[in-house]
Structure formats: structure tokens, C-alpha cells
Amino acid sequence: MAVSCKTFLTLLLLSLLASAAHGQLSTRFYDRTCPKLRGIVRSVMAEAVFRDRRMGASILRLFFHDCFVNGCDASVLLDDTRTFTGEKNSNGNRNSLRGFEVIDAIKARVEAACNATVSCADILALAARDGVVLLGGPTWLVPLGRRDARTASIFAANANLPLASSSLSDLISLFARKGLDARDLTALSGAHTVGQARCVNFRPHIYGDRNIDPGFAALRRLTCPAFGGDGNLAPLDLQTPVSFDNRYYQNLVARRGLLHSDQELFNGGSQDSLVRLYSSSTSAFFNDFVAAMVKMGNISPLTGWPGEIRLNCRKVN
Structure with missing residues (x-):
């Protein structure tokens, strides 16, 4: 029996919502409802990174800090x-x-192309991936279907984000x-x-730690x-600060990690x-990083009916 286009789209949308309601994300979630999504995100990110290559790293960090506090729900925004009091002013x-x-x-x-359809959480996940690619790193398919939180908590951020002073055991536990x-930790x-990084975050390492190259500390x-x-x-990364490569790990082996928490990954431990x-x-590195990014992106996402699709990422509807 023939199925009308309208009926097909309705069934597809219901199927996607049903999958999301069970906590399942899909790389094809917006294929029908917002087909231009990936191109829009990629275009804006390309413009931003062209103006300031550091922005690729900044968006990636935003995604990390979002997912680690109550899951990947755009609460950090x-x-x-x-x-x-939200997460922006946490320690x-x-x-x-x-x-x-x-x-x-x-x-x-995105709103101009497909109004009230794509969550800020999914936009952030795609932008983080594109930032990595634009800096020369690997690409991957981003599972989508998250919804946005209606609240945020500075207390949750203070309790869940790793610190520059963290030990290896603290990081593994977190x-x-x-x-x-621990493999995800090291790859991510x-x-x-x-x-x-700001001086206030690496000062204790360059003045007080022993597991650091003296010449690097002096510099x-x-x-x-x-x-x-x-x-x-x-x-x-002193060598290639705006290129996504494996030089970070070479720095650690040479005991030139900038943060105490970085050098803890290579300090006679596991x-x-x-x-x-x-x-x-x-x-x-790239293979494990991609696997860990997908895994991290699936930390307690809001799916189905909880949450909302924010029209402005900075405030609830």
C-alpha cells in the first residue's frame, strides 16, 4: 500500500522521538527535520576559527564542561x-x-533554517567536532537527539569539573x-x-612540582x-598550539606538560x-579520542520529552 509523503514524515518523526525517549541518540536525528544543520554549523565554525584559531579549542572545552555537569544538556550556556546561579561562574x-x-x-x-527544532546541546556537540576537524584533528559522526536543560547549578559544576591541581587518582575517580x-581520560x-591556560592555573606546577623539565619551567x-x-x-602545547595533533603527549614524555593534572598522566603511574x-x-590517539568523545557525548543526555528546545541558548524559553 502506498504511503503519502506527509504520513511518512509523521511516522519518521514519531520514530525519532520514540528512540530519543528511550535515551538513544542517532546520527540521523535531524536528516528530515533540519537537513541543512551540519552545513550551517560547519560554516559558522569555519568563520570563527578563521578569525581566531584558538576558538576551536574553546568550543571543544565548552562541550567537555557541559557534559561533565549533569550531562550533555547545554546547561553550561x-x-x-x-x-x-549557573555554571559559568564556577571555579x-x-x-x-x-x-x-x-x-x-x-x-x-539554525533557527532561521528550521525554527524550534535543534537543541543547543546538539549544536554544541556538532560545533566541538567541527572545531577539532578545522584544527587538523579527526572527524566522527555525532549522535544527536539531545534536548536542553531548563536550569543549571554552580554547585554541580564545582563538584564535577576536574581541576588543574587534580592528581591522577582524583582524575580517574572523577x-x-x-x-x-582511564583510557578515555588519557585520550580526552x-x-x-x-x-x-591562565597563569593562575599552572603557577603551582612551574614553581612547586618536581616532575617538570627545569628549562620548560624557567621559560x-x-x-x-x-x-x-x-x-x-x-x-x-608549546610546539603546535593551534594544531590538533599528538604533540601534547610528546610534551608529557619530555615532562613539559603545562598543568599539574596534565603531567600526572605521565609520572610513573598507570x-x-x-x-x-x-x-x-x-x-x-585519534582513534581513541573519537571513541571517547562519542562516549562522553552520551553522558546523561536529556532526550524525549524532558527539557526543551531553547530558542536562545543563553536562557530558557
């Missing part, structure tokens, strides 16, 4: 309101998160609570092959004095052999 986010205006720009173009194992930490002290200069920036593997094999 919410501004504070009279009823809640791990204050003065360091950036790229919100890029997500705003993507959302505006990631395990999110369903990510490779995101620090791009981007920069970093030139722009990060023992007192003052908290906001001064340094590249997380992840040393994996760091050595990634330092010598870009393909091994």
Missing part, C-alpha cells in the same frame, strides 16, 4: 537568573570559558563517575594539544611570575604506557 569556568557568541551565531542561523575509564586529555616563569599576572596566557603510545602514534 545558560546565564544566571533570579532563580539559579573551573570563571574567567576561562569562551565562545558563547559563536554558539549564539550558529543558533541564530571520570569513572561519568562512565569513562589530548584535547590539551590545542588552547591556552613559563617568564610570563607567569610567582605573584601577579594571574590572567597571563600560555599554550597548553597511564605512562598509553601516553608513550599516543606520543608515537597519531592514529592510536
Whole structure:
């Protein structure tokens, strides 16, 4: 029996919603409802990274910090309101998160193409992938179908985000609570092959730690004095700070990790052999990074009827 186009689209939409209601994401979630989505996200991200290559790293960090606090629900994008203090001013986010205006720009173009259809959470997931690709990293199919949170919590952010001072055992424990194992931790930490960190976050490492190359510590002290200069920036990867490659791991082997938490991955512990593997094999790193990104993107997503599709990523409808 022939099925009308309208009936087919209705059945397809119901099928997608049913899948999402059971917590299942799909790489084809918007194929019918917003077919131009991927092209729009890619175009805006290309413009943003062309203007500022660091932006690829910033959007990737936004996605990490979103997923680690109550799941991948775009709660990190919410501004504070009279009823809640959000995640933007938490210890791990204050003065360091950036790229919100890029997500705003993507959302505006997506709304013009398919109104009230695509969540900010899914836009952020796609933008993070495209940022990696634009900096020379691997690509992957992004599972979609998330909905947006209606609230955010500074307390949850303070409790769930890793700190620059974290030990390896602390990091493994934190990631395990999110369903990510030590291999995921080590692969995802490779995101620090791009981007920069503030002096206040790496000062304890370059002045107080022993597991650091003396020459590297001296170099970093030139722009990060023992007192003052908290906001001064340094590249997380000294060699290729705006290229997504495996140099981060080579730095760790040479004891030139910028953050204490970075160097903990190569400090006579359980992840040393994996760091050595990634330092010598870009393909091994890329393969594990992609797998870990997909896994992280599936941390407690809002699907089905909970949440909403925000029209403005900074505030609830």
C-alpha cells in the first residue's frame, strides 16, 4: 500500500522521538527535520576559527564542561537568573570559558533554517567536532537527539569539573563517575594539544612540582611570575598550539606538560604506557579520542520529552 509523503514524515518523526525517549541518540536525528544543520554549523565554525584559531579549542572545552555537569544538556550556556546561579561562574569556568557568541551565531542561523527544532546541546556537540576537524584533528559522526536543560547549578559544576591541581587518582575517580575509564581520560586529555591556560592555573606546577623539565619551567616563569599576572596566557602545547595533533603527549614524555593534572598522566603511574603510545602514534590517539568523545557525548543526555528546545541558548524559553 502506498504511503503519502506527509504520513511518512509523521511516522519518521514519531520514530525519532520514540528512540530519543528511550535515551538513544542517532546520527540521523535531524536528516528530515533540519537537513541543512551540519552545513550551517560547519560554516559558522569555519568563520570563527578563521578569525581566531584558538576558538576551536574553546568550543571543544565548552562541550567537555557541559557534559561533565549533569550531562550533555547545554546547561553550561545558560546565564544566571533570579532563580539559579549557573555554571559559568564556577571555579573551573570563571574567567576561562569562551565562545558563547559563536554558539549564539550558529543558533541564530539554525533557527532561521528550521525554527524550534535543534537543541543547543546538539549544536554544541556538532560545533566541538567541527572545531577539532578545522584544527587538523579527526572527524566522527555525532549522535544527536539531545534536548536542553531548563536550569543549571554552580554547585554541580564545582563538584564535577576536574581541576588543574587534580592528581591522577582524583582524575580517574572523577571520570569513572561519568562512565569513562582511564583510557578515555588519557585520550580526552589530548584535547590539551590545542588552547591556552591562565597563569593562575599552572603557577603551582612551574614553581612547586618536581616532575617538570627545569628549562620548560624557567621559560613559563617568564610570563607567569610567582605573584601577579594571574590572567597571563600560555599554550597548553608549546610546539603546535593551534594544531590538533599528538604533540601534547610528546610534551608529557619530555615532562613539559603545562598543568599539574596534565603531567600526572605521565609520572610513573598507570597511564605512562598509553601516553608513550599516543606520543608515537597519531592514529592510536585519534582513534581513541573519537571513541571517547562519542562516549562522553552520551553522558546523561536529556532526550524525549524532558527539557526543551531553547530558542536562545543563553536562557530558557
